[in-house]
Amino acid sequence: MITPIKALRKNRFKTALIFISMSVSIAAIFLISAISGGVVSMYSSMLKTDGDIIVTQKGIADTFFSDINRSVTVTISKIEGVKEVSGLILGAAPVDPLPIVGIYGVSENRFKSYSLIQGAYPAAGEVMLGSKIYETLKHPETISLSKKEFRVSGAFKSRIGFEDGGVVMGMDDAGEVFHKSASIFLLSLNDLSKSDAIIAEINRINPEMEAKTTDGFIDSYNQFKIIKTSSDVIGAMAFLMGILGIVSMMSMVVNDRKGEFGIMRSIGLSSTTIILKLLSETLIIAVIAYTVALGASLGILELIEHADKFQGYINGEITVTLMINVFMVSVSMALVGTLLPAIYASRIDPMSLIQRGGA
Amino acid sequence: MRIEALGVEHFYGHEKVLNGVDIVIEPGSFTAIIGESGSGKTTLLSILSTLLQPSVGSVRYDGKILSELGNIDHFRRAHIGFVFQFHYLISYLSLRENIALAALDPTLIDPLMENLGIERLGKRYSDEVSGGERQRAAIARALINRPSVVFADEPTGNLDTKNALGVYELFKSFSKEGTGFVVASHDKKIADYADIIIEMEDGIVKKIHK
Structure with a gap:
């Protein structure tokens, strides 16, 4: 353990470059995964609140485009096993001076899921604001939506960033907007085991509607797949950039240290020992870079979450699973990035290494 | 260990630096390879010590060619020591750590350092000691596994006369205990210590003196 640390200290400049390259790549993977994971998680949480089954317009790509007739709720609520049905209108609109804000029209029975911190739930012609937007707009008495004034009835706190930065209003008003x-x-159901039968019944009532379990909907929702795929692609690019950075830096390190490796070979250390030595050096850097990148990512996510500019919409989530996955990625990055230059160095005759490198 | 070079030739690119060398190094002998710069001494030494593969010909160790010796790194570590002109100690390791890097049995390090008079310098780095002390540490590294033979390439090339003679004396004393030495040098004083002198010129063995 001491020898690799001494070697890293001896080659401080290049060690620092490898460290920076790895830290930036790891932080990029953390941030993109955390932010995309946060978006999916926030929206999923919103749908899962009192939602064992979700009903949308059939075949829509995005819930924002879904349009279904609210009158059907009367029929659905009478199906055996259904505890409660709530409706939602999901939309987005500018609220001066903010260019875009999430607007949620919700049925009255859903208001209870919002914790009021001020005022009352909205009546007709009123809205309540998430705490984030309420602070950003400096406690307004009214807001303008689609050229219509709405009185602000109160403010609520929600752990879901989309809602905390959004506007909640009654279904009738949202329908008009x-x-x-x-x-x-x-x-929400009384008995989850009946969900399949209930879904079949809803799909029979109106063929233009599509009912799914909320978990099933989240798993198959195209928007989530797009977000996840985009995040994976960007993460993979960051991973490749990290590997390229390490390969190029390690090639320089190996070139600088040919003499040293030649000496080691001349005293009988095996090629494998030299490869392991280089790998242990980059693994040490990887572990430190991972720790720094994790700390930096948590700090950046905290800043983003509380930045007025983002209204709480960007709410990254670094889960234990993500930490473990990114750690594995970091270790792989170090191993793959080091292996090629290390194998190259180990295959040269000791005397050639010494002659080319000195000591 | 008896080392036998048979028809050894070596090229660097198109340049032929060894041109059919046939020599035998007897076990425990003190052999000097002398010659001018460019005569092929270092290349021959590197080939005999397994650090370089010959382009043509073969080297036998107790009758076995390299491919019959098993893992070449293990063989080199257990049976061969090498001392370079420029000590080639690893600069970020202390003298003791340099020796420990090669050691198969770490308990031998301190007695050997004491034997070589560098026991007080174990924690020092190569840039904190004199040239003679560095070379003693390099010799300790070469001797730590009690090799059958130690190869030394111009080991006194960077030392003053007093330190140079000290190195030859050290070699001679270990040689008497059974360790073979093959020393490449253009320093004629080596002749006073060697049992056999191999004279090289333009890549061939010009003469062997016993």
Whole structure:
């Protein structure tokens, strides 16, 4: 353990470059994965609140485009096993001076899921604001939506960033703003084991609607797949950039240290020992870079979460699983990036290494 | 260990630096390879010590060619020591750590350092000691595994006369205990210590003196 640390200290400049290259790559992987994971997690949490089953317009790519008739809720609520049906209209609109804000039209029975911190739940012609937007707009008495004034009835706190930075209003008012009856219905059930039968019944009532379990919907939702795929692609690019950075730096390190490796070979240390020595050096850098990148990512996510500019919409989530995955990625990055230059160095005759490198 | 070079030739690119060398190094002998710069001494020494593969010909160790010796690194570590002109100690390791890097049995390090008079310098780095002390540490590294033979390439090339003679004396004393030495040098004083002198010129063995 001491020898690799001494070697790293001896080659401080290049060690620092490898460290920076790895830290930036790892932090990039952390941030993109955390932010995309956070988006999926926030939206999933919103849908899962009192929602064992979700009903949307059939075949829509995005819940924002879904339009279903609210009158059906009466029929659905009578199906055996259904505890409660709530409706939601999902939309987005500018709220001066903010260019875009999430607007949620919700049925009255859903208001209880919002914890009021000020005022009351909205009546007709009123809205309540998430705490984030309430602070950003400096406790407004009214807001303008689609050229119509709405009185602010109160403010609520939500752990879901989308809601905390958004506007909640009654279904009728939201229907007028977005010209639709409802985007989705969320059903809570008395007995989850009956969900398949209930889904079949809803799909029979209106073939233009599609009912799924909320978990099933989240797993198959295209928008989530797009976000996940984009995040994976960007993460993979960051991984490749990290590997390229390490390969190029390690090639320089190996070139600088040919003499040293030649000496080691001349005293009988095996090629494998030299490869392991180089790998242990980059693994030490990788572990430190991982720790620094994790700390930096947590700090950056905290800053983003509280930045007024983002209204709490960007709410990254670094889970234990993500930490473990990124750690494995960091170790792989170090191993793959070092292996090629290390194998190259180990295959040269000791005397050639000494002659080319000195000591 | 008896080392036998048979028809050894070596090229660097198109340049032929060894041109059919046939020599035998007897076990425990003190052999000097002398010659001018460019005569092929270092290349021959590197080939005999397994640090370089010959382009043509073969080297036998107790009758076995390299491919019959098993793991070449293990063989080199257990049976061969090498001393370079420029000590070639690893600069970020202390003298003791340099010796320990090669050691198969770490308990031999301190007695050997004491034997070579560098026991007080174990924690020092190569840039903190004199040239003679560095070379003694390099010799300790070469001797630590009690090799059958130690190869030394111009081991006194960077030393003053007093230190140079000290190195030859050291070699001679270990040689008497059974360790073979093959020393490449253009220093004629080596002749006073060697049992056999191999004279090289333009890549061939010009003469062997016993």
